[in-house]
Amino acid sequence: MNGAQILVEMLKAYRVEWVFGVPGDTSLPLYEALHSAFPAIRHILARDERSATFMADAYARLAHKPGLCECPSGAGPLYSVPGIAEANASSIPVILITSDIALAGEGKQTITELDCQKLFDSITKWSTVLKNVAKVPEVVRRAFRIATTGRPGAIHLAFPKEVMTGELADDGVDLYAETECAAYPAYRTRGARGELEKTADDLIGARRPMIIAGGGANHSQAAKAIADLAEWLLIPVATTISGQGLIADDHPLALGVIGDNGFHPHAHQAIEESDVLLYVGCKMGSVSTINWTMPSRKPDRKIIQIDLNPETLGNNFKNTLSVAGDARLIMEDLSVLIRSKTPRRTDTARIDVLNRERARFWEAAESEFVSEKTPLKPQRIIAALNKRMPDVSIVIADAGTPTPYTTRYLKLRGNGSRFLIPRAYGGLGYAIPAVVGAHLARPDARLIGLFGDGSLGMSAGELETLVRLNIPAVLIHFNNSMFGWIKCLQKLHSDEKYLSVDFTPGRPALVARGFGMKALEIQTAAELERGLDEAFAQNGPIFLDVVSETEVDQLPPVYTWQRAAEKLGKSR
Numbered sequence: 001m002n003g004a005q006i007l008v009e010m011l012k013a014y015r016v017e018w019v020f021g022v023p024g025d026t027s028l029p030l031y032e033a034l035h036s037a038f039p040a041i042r043h044i045l046a047r048d049e050r051s052a053t054f055m056a057d058a059y060a061r062l063a064h065k066p067g068l069c070e071c072p073s074g075a076g077p078l079y080s081v082p083g084i085a086e087a088n089a090s091s092i093p094v095i096l097i098t099s100d101i102a103l104a105g106e107g108k109q110t111i112t113e114l115d116c117q118k119l120f121d122s123i124t125k126w127s128t129v130l131k132n133v134a135k136v137p138e139v140v141r142r143a144f145r146i147a148t149t150g151r152p153g154a155i156h157l158a159f160p161k162e163v164m165t166g167e168l169a170d171d172g173v174d175l176y177a178e179t180e181c182a183a184y185p186a187y188r189t190r191g192a193r194g195e196l197e198k199t200a201d202d203l204i205g206a207r208r209p210m211i212i213a214g215g216g217a218n219h220s221q222a223a224k225a226i227a228d229l230a231e232w233l234l235i236p237v238a239t240t241i242s243g244q245g246l247i248a249d250d251h252p253l254a255l256g257v258i259g260d261n262g263f264h265p266h267a268h269q270a271i272e273e274s275d276v277l278l279y280v281g282c283k284m285g286s287v288s289t290i291n292w293t294m295p296s297r298k299p300d301r302k303i304i305q306i307d308l309n310p311e312t313l314g315n316n317f318k319n320t321l322s323v324a325g326d327a328r329l330i331m332e333d334l335s336v337l338i339r340s341k342t343p344r345r346t347d348t349a350r351i352d353v354l355n356r357e358r359a360r361f362w363e364a365a366e367s368e369f370v371s372e373k374t375p376l377k378p379q380r381i382i383a384a385l386n387k388r389m390p391d392v393s394i395v396i397a398d399a400g401t402p403t404p405y406t407t408r409y410l411k412l413r414g415n416g417s418r419f420l421i422p423r424a425y426g427g428l429g430y431a432i433p434a435v436v437g438a439h440l441a442r443p444d445a446r447l448i449g450l451f452g453d454g455s456l457g458m459s460a461g462e463l464e465t466l467v468r469l470n471i472p473a474v475l476i477h478f479n480n481s482m483f484g485w486i487k488c489l490q491k492l493h494s495d496e497k498y499l500s501v502d503f504t505p506g507r508p509a510l511v512a513r514g515f516g517m518k519a520l521e522i523q524t525a526a527e528l529e530r531g532l533d534e535a536f537a538q539n540g541p542i543f544l545d546v547v548s549e550t551e552v553d554q555l556p557p558v559y560t561w562q563r564a565a566e567k568l569g570k571s572r
Helices: 003-013 023-037 049-063 075-089 116-121 133-148 161-165 194-203 215-219 223-233 267-275 327-341 350-371 377-388 402-409 431-441 452-461 460-471 484-493 509-516 523-535 558-570
Strands: 016-019 042-045 068-071 093-097 126-129 154-161 209-213 237-239 255-256 277-279 304-306 320-322 391-396 417-420 446-452 473-479 518-522 542-547
Touching: 003 023, 003 133, 003 154, 003 161, 016 049, 016 431, 023 093, 023 161, 042 460, 049 068, 049 075, 049 093, 049 417, 049 431, 068 075, 075 093, 075 116, 093 133, 116 126, 116 154, 116 558, 126 133, 126 304, 133 154, 133 161, 161 320, 194 223, 194 277, 194 320, 209 223, 209 267, 215 223, 215 327, 223 237, 223 327, 237 267, 237 431, 237 452, 255 267, 255 350, 255 402, 267 350, 277 327, 304 327, 350 377, 377 402, 377 473, 377 523, 391 402, 391 431, 431 446, 431 452, 431 460, 431 473, 446 452, 452 473, 460 473, 473 509, 473 523, 509 518, 509 542, 518 523, 523 542
Parallel strands: 016 042, 016 068, 068 093, 093 154, 126 154, 209 237, 209 277, 237 255, 277 304, 304 320, 391 417, 391 446, 446 473, 473 542, 518 542
Antiparallel strands: none
16 A cells, blocks of 8 residues: 555545545645545545635534645645635644655656745644654544644645655555544543632522633534523523524523624623623623623622633633633533532523614614615625524625624524634635535524635635536625725724725625526625525526625624724714
């Protein structure tokens, strides 16, 4: 067996089903091995390496298995950097395999020569170059173990030509897998008993407790455990953007999203009124805490943080109590402990007040949900989407225009529905390729991709991929012919000195049609309603080019922007 064959056999042992990538000169041995492994492992051709990493990222988020991607030497690793960095910072186990030049060519100005280990060192949990074909099984096992244990993250493995093509006798290959690391989180850890006891007592004794769940709770699959505890003690639950979907938006204890982008004001109010705040799988970073101003510092408020990564605990706030461990296990243990200590709560007075506030919020938004104004309001688009989404839906959004409107107005009904958005670095071009990985991970769910002009420009080539694979996705383009996010900031902070933020108005639907995709151009509310009906009635990909209102025309629901606008007298 050669090194490429050994690698593929190890991937099979780890139950890898999909590998996303782009071919190149150095990929030939790997592609030959993957061809022989079909159909156990299927290769998905992306149109560029960045897209391949985004596909692997979305797959990993939803399948709860490591996402595998590959690229050839030279430009391939360079194009892969954004997706690998995003996955690692978002605690997503993505393993990138780079097919590299021969070791013998190092330092000789060999075309596509690049120090890939150094390139990925700072943006992965582990980056290494294999130097010996006999080490392939060991290194692959280590890669899966590091990717899936502790705080999950990204891995980079470089396979030089000598390792890909080097032969090893079959009886010299130790092809076993550490099957515990074929999914994540692997080797989950429980919280210390004493800390659980204190947490349980604080929650039981609280007059106004509240749970805030973040992306770590989603990665841990802690949704049921959180709901069980919340329902027992009647504790309201809010989420960060990355935690969206952990609790159904129509659940009586659900308060919506907190933080800067797309916030729910009643959730912010509940945070400020709370005497015990339980953060679950939440880093308490700048967005979720509005630059560390929420919650406000009150001497009598208790803050309890649960996180897998001890380095995160107490990093941004003075915690009353820090609990290190897996979110799902800790919440399950807490639920059992609390049930043994106190009967189920029945007094809904506080929850009733919060739900009346929540109802007023939705009532106030109704006029914009039914607005006929053109260009169409983004919230009008989201409201129309809400009416048609099945109970099991995966919504994927790019940074920019869709973000605050989706987080504020999207209604996920639970049952495995999720909302995905790259929140570590805010890079564009994620949504379109991500629906590919999402579909392969969750073929049971309806896929919706939301993106603006900037994102489309960076990933339009993947429209062909969706057509080639017949991915059943509803793609909604918020077309306002600008970098709206930046233009709005220039309006607020640069005295409307607009520079390099406007595009030439075009007809991107024609691009989608050029790839063989059904595409509709939408300008009015009536066209939107008909277009969404048509989109959800078909099984293949469809592109809706929706001319939408800009962030400059109406300020989006971003907390810091609204406060800045109030000071400047620029509400619109």
